Amino acid sequence: MSTAVDFDDYLKSLGRLTSHVDPTAATPEAERIVEATGRLGGLLDTDITGLAAWVRDNPNDVVVPVLGLAVGLSQEKLKNALRDRFDTSGWHGLARTQPVELVTWLDAEFDLVRMLRTQMERTYTFADILVARAGTRATATRAGASGRRIEDEIEDIARDLGLDYTTRSRFAGRNGRTAPADLIVGDPNSADIVVAAKGFDSTGSKLTDAVREIEEMAEVRLPTQLVLAVIDGIGWKSRQSDLRRIHQLWATRQIDGMYTLVTLDRFRADVAEFARLRRLI
Structure with missing residues (x-):
């Protein structure tokens, strides 16, 4: 599996997830x-x-x-x-x-x-004012779409590799405990690979919640389970302490890999290598 890169190098690889909204008013x-x-x-x-x-x-x-x-x-x-x-x-x-x-x-x-x-x-007209007010809903919709972008990318990789997978569910680990995962390869009750996908261009408590989810994945994992995280978005640059907590899990091998959208080729290679070893493909 991938060796943990320096935190500053990982930080530099983070990119913007959301497209710019061209406002009308x-x-x-x-x-x-x-x-x-x-x-x-x-x-x-x-x-x-x-x-x-x-x-x-x-x-x-x-x-x-x-x-x-x-x-x-x-x-x-x-x-x-x-x-x-x-x-x-x-x-x-x-x-x-x-x-x-x-x-x-x-x-x-x-x-x-x-x-x-x-x-x-x-x-400007009254219609322009209404369009501007509606823009907040459009921004919220785009924010949700940006979060799903990473999920869609890793799902495409799993599908292309021919893996049996489940999205946005929970997997069973040590002592029957469960944890959330955005992609689960294999039966969730005996998962082989679990992946967290966390992309944010904005900041807030949701980033801390994302860290807790990944920490929970690391806590319940079985030795036979591969735990990966795909983290991206410029919102993490304003919450570097949270990002460091995830990076530390990687550095101490509590999770097996940490990637951004620009390193998804390495993510694909690591998943494929593990899947071949477990005869999943």
């Missing part, structure tokens, strides 16, 4: 946002140079979050995206020290300049 919800957008409308040039100067001159304001809202990023998603790109979620410091780099990245990644110009020149 943004409505201010606070006085500071109203004030900031008013000053934004007063800029002589809504281009990278003008926006960078605006950000630099207002580092402690809500200027950066306003730019995030303009391209459809909530404050949490903005922080996670910043940490992924700049290794920090502190937009105040970035606004002071790297305003050009910050605005250039927002434009390259989220089409900032075009989005601003389009939205600032548009006249």
Whole structure:
């Protein structure tokens, strides 16, 4: 099975799971946002140079979050995206020290300049307001879809290898105890391979819950069972202590492998090797 890689190397391999949502409208919800957008409308040039100067001159304001809202990023998603790109979620410091780099990245990644110009020149209707309010449901749906992306990928691998498997169930282990798993190869009552699939681009208690599930898998496993985890998404970069707990399970061989979407080829090879040894394929 795979030897545990350094935690920092694993951290660097995490990628974004959710696709960017192109918003049709943004409505201010606070006085500071109203004030900031008013000053934004007063800029002589809504281009990278003008926006960078605006950000630099207002580092402690809500200027950066306003730019995030303009391209459809909530404050949490903005922080996670910043940490992924700049290794920090502190937009105040970035606004002071790297305003050009910050605005250039927002434009390259989220089409900032075009989005601003389009939205600032548009006249909004009641229908636009309703569409904007409905956008929160669309974001929640995409978040759920991103979590299922990893599950779908590992299920495709199991199917392609010709393995008999069950998804999103519980498997029996030591002393009749059970634990949850997102993919179970073989009969859940006598599983051969169990896999946890945990992908998050946002943060929250669900990441800690995911760690507990994997720890539970490690606690109940039988010596004959292969326990693997596929972990991805930039949300983990803001919860590194949780990610370290999973990595430690791998480093101490309490689980047998830990992968991201970019290392699924190694996941496939490890599953195939174990399956051949157990004559599952």
